[in-house]
Amino acid sequence: NAGVTQTPKFQVLKTGQSMTLQCAQDMNHNSMYWYRQDPGMGLRLIYYSASEGTTDKGEVPNGYNVSRLNKREFSLRLESAAPSQTSVYFCASSEGSGGSGNTIYFGEGSWLTVV
Amino acid sequence: SQQGEEDPQALSIQEGENATMNCSYKTSINNLQWYRQNSGRGLVHLILIRSNEREKHSGRLRVTLDTSKKSSSLLITASRAADTASYFCATDRMDTGRRALTFGSGTRLQVQP
Numbered sequence: 001n002a003g004v005t006q007t008p009k010f011q012v013l014k015t016g017q018s019m020t021l022q023c024a025q026d027m028n029h030n031s032m033y034w035y036r037q038d039p040g041m042g043l044r045l046i047y048y049s050a051s052e053g054t055t056d057k058g059e060v061p062n063g064y065n066v067s068r069l070n071k072r073e074f075s076l077r078l079e080s081a082a083p084s085q086t087s088v089y090f091c092a093s094s095e096g097s098g099g100s101g102n103t104i105y106f107g108e109g110s111w112l113t114v115v
Numbered sequence: 116s117q118q119g120e121e122d123p124q125a126l127s128i129q130e131g132e133n134a135t136m137n138c139s140y141k142t143s144i145n146n147l148q149w150y151r152q153n154s155g156r157g158l159v160h161l162i163l164i165r166s167n168e169r170e171k172h173s174g175r176l177r178v179t180l181d182t183s184k185k186s187s188s189l190l191i192t193a194s195r196a197a198d199t200a201s202y203f204c205a206t207d208r209m210d211t212g213r214r215a216l217t218f219g220s221g222t223r224l225q226v227q228p
Contacts, residue, residue, distance in 0.1 A: 004157075033215060040124075042203060042220035043158075050214045058215060090157055097214035100207070101146040101165065104216060106157030 002026055006091040006107035013081045013114045021076040021110050023091030031094045032074035033104065034058075034066060036087040043090065049074055050097060081114045088112070120219050121204060127225040134191040136222040138204030139184075145207050147180055148216065149189050152201045158218075161189075161202075196228040 006023045013019055025032065030051045035043040045058030047066040055066050063085060065077045074093075078085055089110045094102040122137045138147070146165045150158040164171045164180045164187065171178045177190040191198055201223045205216040 031214065035218070040220060043218040045215050045217070048215045056214075059217075092157075097207075097212075100214075101148075101163055103148075103160040103163070104150075104158075104205075106159070108157045109155075 004091055004093055004105050004107035006089075006110050008110060009108070010111045011113070013078070013112065015081060015083060015114060017081050018077065018079050019081065019112075020078075021089055021091070021112075022073070023075060023107060024073045025091075025093040025105070026072065027093060027095070027105065028071070029093035029095050029105075030071070031097055031102070032068065033092040033094075034064075034074070034076045035090045035092065036060065037090060037109075038087050046076065046089075078112075081112075083114045086112060086114045121202070121222040123222060124220070125223045125225070127227065128194055129227050130194060130196055132194055134194050134198070134224055134226070136189045136202050136224070138187045138189070138219055140187075140204075140206045141185065144182075147178075147187050148205045149176075149178060149187075150203045150205060150218070152203065152221070154200070158203065191224075194224075194226045196226050198224060199226045200224060 004025045033048045034046040049055045049068040052071045067075045091107040092104045094104045096102040148163045149161045152158045175192045180187045201221040203218045203221045205218045
């Protein structure tokens, strides 16, 4: 049981380049999330998907787009990378909504550096 | 803005001592969760406490919740070097219809062997 798998693990981008972070979960969860973690800032919600076919903005959505491809997969796209997007990105999932007391399961993170 | 804020930001103790971390939040919640993050890894769920509960135990973990003060504490008893990690509280977000969690900035715990 792999849980939440996200790729790539590490990526260096040049300013203005685009890339997609891939995420898949094998727990048949309905809800999926993308967070970013910056030093001393905790985790900030970028986008979330409460169920297949729906996506909603979180706290810091600017500069990002998401796609809930199917129930298993939730990708995060940076259309034109900026140095401010240098961060560690975490994909996560939960059976129901996190706010209802469901445990959120996290991937191992993707370290992104924009130069 | 961050819903949960942990205190202290960093804590260093000796093995065998107890570690207490505090979390404050701003708006009403349905539940509060604590997560742990080892260096370079993803977060792992530790324990959940609902708004109608005051205290909960799980092994060496004890969590309290005071909704009148909008605060929670996580106590790790008889700490071990393996408890070295960052600890985060998380609360349900009203602005997402309580469908997502807001995480605090975390407490970095160092347990000296």
